[in-house]
Amino acid sequence: MINRILLRIKIIQILYAFYKGEEKTALTVEKELFHSIEKTYDLYFHLLNLAVLITDYADSRIEYGKNKLRPTPEELNPNTRFIDNKFVAQLRTNKQFTDYLTQRKLSWADYPEVIKELYEEILACDFFQEYMSSEKCDYQSDKDLWRKVYRKVILLNESLDNSIEDQNIFWIDDVEIVVSFIVKTIKRFSLQADDKQEFLPMFKDDEDIDFAKKLLHGVLQNGSTYRELIDQNTQNWELDRIAFMDILIMEVAISELVDFPTIPVNVTLNEYIEIAKSYSTDKSGTFINGVLDNIVRKLKEENKLIKAVVITK
Known part of the structure; x- marks a missing residue:
């Protein structure tokens, strides 16, 4: 479910509560x-x-x-x-x-x-x-x-x-x-x-549980690195002037891009752009789309974004 x-x-x-609250x-x-x-x-x-x-x-x-x-x-x-x-x-x-x-x-x-x-x-x-x-x-x-x-x-x-x-x-x-x-x-x-009659289970399978844990810990461990990457790709913006929620959404998106080779890039980008539209400002979707596109391009150039080729029978 x-x-x-x-x-x-x-x-x-x-993560928002974590960054805004006590350690x-x-x-x-x-x-x-x-x-x-x-x-x-x-x-x-x-x-x-x-x-x-x-x-x-x-x-x-x-x-x-x-x-x-x-x-x-x-x-x-x-x-x-x-x-x-x-x-x-x-x-x-x-x-x-x-x-x-x-x-x-x-x-x-x-x-x-x-x-x-x-x-x-x-x-x-x-x-x-x-x-x-x-x-x-x-x-x-x-x-x-x-x-x-x-x-x-x-x-x-x-x-x-x-x-x-x-x-x-x-x-x-x-x-x-x-x-x-x-x-x-x-x-x-x-x-x-x-x-x-059976109801929907809490999780579809163990893969979703592992997905949640890995994505969460990926941001907790590498958040500062991802923020630097965001800063490098928002040259016309000071990081402290960007909505905190936008930064956080991009951090999680980058973690997913880097740590989940079987999830296509366009799937990840689309998911977080939609989240931004609902949970941040009116212009966040467009802004995040542009920044993440630049980051994806940079990661590919540096061979830091490797996606698996899924072969269907």
Whole structure:
């Protein structure tokens, strides 16, 4: 689940805190990196749980309507399609899911107003009304509804963002990418898997873990060398006038260029240019692109940038 795009971002964030904070050992910084990654995985399950909690809230509203002193005909005979959603029913009985929430003590109990607001937003959506009135009532439709809810309601809700920031500082920048993982997870759900449905693993494989460690330590060990290289290729700029985040992004990019011969140059450059656009200034992407192009050219001339030739069968 934690792909290399997110790993690069996490490493930059951890290094930013490292350079701006008190002195720490490399091992401590590594532990902080993987703690941050674990918290992102927590957010994955925490946000998935919203589907169950919103459904439970909807069920409570139906029961409230039925128990009124003078319920309306609609309240006595409600449309229960939403609360009978097969995807949510499957999710709530999944042992891996419930065990993870319990073990990690993940709860929305302190934020009932967020659940209520999300439910009310869902009710107001055209796609929800279409779902509730559609004659097509199957498992795929149930999954499609929640994929839309996560993309069009949960991802965009400001109150949810505020509550997430309040709950954990590691989650502030992770919501968008975690929601994309959840949408992917819902698509992968199979009715045949029943309560044994597997979730995305924290890491795809050990290679990604090794990638994160090597990239982090590459910058920690060689950061000063990379800063000199950046300085040499920004002759019209004083280093202290360049945004610190830009320098840091370039340091990590150089580390990846030098230490990972199987990753193509253009892949590395594109990844860090995109990160710069999101996490630094408006002009950072263009600036970093130009500087890194010069550095790549210089490293190639000095035979310090060797890329493996990958042969595909």
